[in-house]
Amino acid sequence: MGDGWIALIAAGAAVAGGLVTGGFTHVAGARRADAVLEAVLTAFRDQRTARELELRRGAYADFLAAAEVLVLTRRTRVGDASDLPALRRAFAAVLLAGPPEACGAARELVDLLGTGHGSLDQVEARREAFVEAARQALRPGEVVSA
Template identity: 40%
Template sequence: MDELWIALIAAGSAVAGSLVTGWLTRSAGLRQAEAAKHAGDRQADSALQIMQATLDDQRRSRIEERRRLVYGEFLEAATDFTSDQSSREFDRKLQKAFTHVVLEGPDDVALKAARYTHLLRNPDREDPDPVTSAHTQYINAARHTLGIPTAPDG
């Protein structure tokens, strides 16, 4: 009978050990699965952040390129208007270009363009400096908005 008890105790110990080992293994597996889930979530968040940053950069590039085009068209229209102020065609072209500058903004550039347009249409024949100054101020505001350094005066 002693051998039977020894066998039962050994079998019970083996079963209990297996249960404890199984439980601990299951717990460790669940912790690893949870950690892997969090790591996957962080990786997905990082990928979304990178994608959003890329889209933001592309949007800023498109805005900058559009502004560069609009600002240049305004300068071209202002130059054409200056060379032939009597032409209604050039006045319409100047107004259209000015409207695009106002829509593209920012306000600083639009205000400089408004002053420049006003002075082009109402020049002081004896003092052309205000027009020249408005031209320079518009260019400097546009360059600042586009992130282009302006040349120092002198």
């Protein structure tokens, strides 16, 4: 075997080694890139969930505050004509925030307070049903985007 063949074999081995190393490097780089992308997507999902929970919390708190005004009005028989529209506006925010269980519980409370019928015990029971539905909806694993 001549020096030319030895040089050719050595060059071929170097090229093959480079291709194999490059292939492994490419695969490792692709895996690393996938892991980074997944981490970024997870962070974005977590941030979105936190924002949605904060929006829900605000809507639910405003709704409960508006409902409490009407409950107090029923208890004391002193109130303002603007109390019911404020409750309906707060209810609209709950409808947008979701989920259906919280919306249904809020609707039942609005219906009872809006008609003025029902005892204070019934109002309190529906209020508690809404609070429980709201608590369920505010658990981080419960956020489902529409």
